Amino acid sequence: MTEAVTNAATGAAFETRITRSPRAYEPERARDALEALPGFSGAVTEVIGGAAGSAPYLHELLLKEPDWLPEALDNPEAALAAEITRIEALAPDRIDAGLRQAKRRIALLSALCDLAGVWALEEVTGALSLLADRATHVAIRGHVAREIRKGKIPGQSEDDIESCGGMFALAMGKHGAGELNYSSDIDLICLFDESRFEGIDQMEARAGFIRATRKAMASLSDLTADGYVFRTDLRLRPDPSVTPVCFSMDAAERYYESVGRTWERAAYIKARACAGDTEAGARFLTSLTPFVWRKHLDFNAIRETHDMRLKIRAHKGLGGALKLEGHNMKLGLGGIREIEFFAQTRQLIAGGRDADLRLRGTVPALAMLADKGWVEQETAEILSRDYVAHREVEHRLQMLRDQQTHSLPTAPEEFDRLAALMGKSTEEMRAEIAARCTRVNELTEDFFAPGEAPPSPDLPPEQLEVTARWSTYPCLRTARAQEIFQRLKPELLSRIQKLDKPGEALGHLDGFLKGLPAGVQLFALFEANPQLIDLILDIVSTAPHLAQYLSRNAKVLDAVIGGAFFSDWPGREGLTRELCGLFQEAGDYEAQLDTCRRWAKEWHFRVGVHQLRDLITADEAGAQYCDIAAACMAALYPQVVTEFSRKHGPPPGRGAMVLGMGSLGAGRLTAASDLDMIVIYDAAGVDMSEGRKPLQSRTYYARFTQALITAITTQTAEGRLYEVDMRLRPSGKQGPVATSFESFMSYQMQEAWVWEHLAMTRGRAIAGERDLMQAVGDFRSDLIAGPKEEAQVRKETAEMRARLAEAKPGSDWDPKNGPGRMMDIELVAEAAALTAGSSEQDIYAQLGAGRASGWFTEAEYARLVETYRLMWRLQSAARLLSGQKLDPGAIGSGGQAFLLRSNASVSLSALSEELRTSAEAAAEILTHLLERPVPAA
Secondary structure, rough: OOOOOOOOOOOOOOHHHOOOOOOOOHHHHHHHHHHHHOOOHHHHHHHHHHHHHHHHHHHHHHHHHHOHHHHHHOOOHHHHHHHHHHHHHHOOHHHHOOOOHHHHHHHHHHHHHHHOOOOOOHHHHHHHHHHHHHHHHHHHHOOOOOOOOOOOOOOOOOOOOOHHHHHEEEEEEHHHHHOOOOOOOOOEEEEEHHHHOOHHHHHHHHHHHHHHHHHHHHHOOOOOOOOOOEEEOOOOOOOOOOOOOOHHHHHHHHHHHHHOOHHHHHHHOOOOOEEEEEHHHHHHHHOOOHHOOOOOOOOOHHHHHHHHHHHHHHHHOOOOOOOOOOOOOOOOOOOHHHHHHHHHHEEEEHEEEEEEHHOOOOOHHHHHHOOOOOOHHHHHHHHHHHHHHHHHHHHHHHHOOOOOOEEOOHHHHHHHHHHHHHHHOHHHHHHHHHHHHHHHHHHHHHHOOOOOOOOOOOOOOOOHHHHHHHOOHHHOOHHHHHHHHHHHHHHHHHHHHHOOOOHHHHHHHHHHHOOOOOOOOHHHHHOOOHHHHHHHHHHHOHHHHHHHHHHHHHHHHHHHHHHOOOOOOOOOHHHHHHHHHHHHOOOHHHHHHHHHHHHHHHHHHHHHHHOOOOOOOOHHHHHHHHHHHHHHHHHHHHHHHHHHHHHHHOOOEEEEEEEEHHHHHHHOOOOOOOOOEEEEEEEEOOOEEEOOOOOOOHHHHHHHHHHHHHHHOOOOOEEEOOOEEEOOOHHHHHHHOEEHHHHHHHHHHHOOOOHHHHHHHHOOOEEEEEHHHHHHHHHHHHHHHOOOHHHHHHHHHHHOOOOOOOOOOOOOOOOOOOOOHHHHHHHHHHHHHHHHHOOOOOOHHHHHHHOOOOOOOOOHHHHHHHHHHHHHHHHHHHHHOOOOOOOHHHHHHHHHHHHHHHOOOOOHHHHHHHHHHHHHHHHHHHHHHOOOOOOOO
């Protein structure tokens, strides 16, 4: 707030910085003031004469400070700093008079700097806000000191006076933002830190703080022979009709958590600890972060803010067309409040997800909103310029007679007076104000109150029957949800009628709405972002499984609006960094688990939408799903370690690591995959952990593994992250859930079956202690590269292939099971990697190892790769569209169209034939390969 002042051209004389000047409406007042200030000349006299000759209040101030002003204008910033320093050192019996003198001087200085263009608006409001801060602190400190010295605030001494015994004031509104009006009152909320007191002492302290608050407010606001400092308003505190003027942080926090309203959230955007124990004040504001900044995009705030605007207008009688006479520059049509609401509402919508938007100042907030894409750049620039111009008019209205007014004059001569203070002609000023108000209204009104919705289209009887039952669904059980949906419904139905099969699409939308547990936030999101309607209809008519997922997790749509939804894929490391950063903000362990689930859902949804809209291939989707899972594991692992260590101490020895197996290790997951993994630890000879409840190392890592699995699989308020399968660990279900590195190596080298070595070809270090991850990875590579009986590998692979074919014969549309299909090709690819001694985990790379070793011909390699790619496309689509096995007859026309589009096929029958012939050709190749010896190295 003070930067605007201190960053000015400090030390430069006033006269050299003048860029504009007021005119004297009453020349005799101008002469009177200049006679009292004979030391000025040139442009300075024009400014002083114009100020005194147009604003009676400034004329009065000039006559009261003729000795102080000349030196002050030599260096306005130094004069401001000197006044602040002076009031900080006021003796207790001089506080009231001393603060009033400072107000008089800083009011005069800031007015002249404003009128002359020496200070920009933010420097003027910054100076006034700085005075309000320090004056409030001095007043509170002085009266709290009296209570402490009387022993009325238990446990507090002289050392606690500067921090006001734990009491603090929050600056609200324009004061909090450092944007204080020229003749504004100051909105304050006074609280105290109850943690400094116990039991009955807290009640006694509360009484002392209440007395101090009342006396401090009188020191600021009482009108004496010296004037007043600031009118104070304490009515923004919680429930002001029943709460005292100062009460505890805890009570305030409980109020906001239970009954806090949208207007109070908006008020706290600008809140700032300005006086007293500002450290306690900062802690309190941090505690309110979840209340002010919602975790999810809050488009319902638009409607609530609009309702608030209408109530203000009705209460103040400010409705109707623009008329300049008596027009309220703050609350009227196209006024200051419209711009503030425009910025604040968008901040409320998105600030929970993006901390960069949590700015107090209106102009900085508009700039940041534009940078983040929430406001058009041109709109932000126009509103910022008009905001500054509106505020300058407002300040001059208040400079006239030191009245807290925002209304333009009603008499022609007062318009002339205002225009003179503005340094403009009356006609020019009126035209500019009218144009700005009209422009602001046009830019903001549609945001808060969109035009009337078009009538709903005529529907056939069978569709009317579907829409008739919508009002019975949980998402429409509240009047608020019904109100928003009625405005949204015509657009939804109109777009559905334009689809190829509107009846089918309406049925899918019906299923989506039926599954929604609540609707207000989602419907408000659609209303504010109509482009989402096409996305929703695309999803519900194409991918019922994704639509069902969306109905249970509608908040994932936040990512579409509030994030870089269509940006380049950040990669596994980028995802991990992002999630780790969110964990730091989340706080405790439970919040981190919820955060991980929300985050993963949003990224899963993104991958599904991108695949559905052909922005990525099935292969890319598989890799991206795997990146998400790996990032979750890598980011969660250290959090589980930290949490587990609280009770049982740090991991003994070298720690543990997670070896991803199966599809996770191969880097290829679907929208519905679980995670295959093995947990390996190395106690390095340490027998026990060191903690409050130490455990034997083997027990420690077994329980730690259970804690890790729980972190992944448990159902929290945000759902489940993944299912976990650990059957690929040594000895399967019968073995311990965590395996020591030594045992793991011994088992793999001496006891493991060929099929276990085949599975190990897809093993990949996913999370854990870096050194151990490297060691396990190196061992795996050495194991695969080591000597093996290739004939035995082929023989056991063939036997396993036969068992799989018998156990899971597959069906016509099953891309996973059956001869020549996914599992069949994966099995031989693993054998190719094992016999070639290749550490590659990816299926295509493993097939490439078979080609490089001479086991596959180029043609065989190409056929297997192309067949697997076809099978994977179908498998990936099946999980995305239905979450189950592929059944083209059950996924609807939209899903069928996606299948054909993603496979470049002309019909389902052609695709079915391609699936059959490709599988047969691949199966024949695989049979021959297992009969054909692998060439000697």
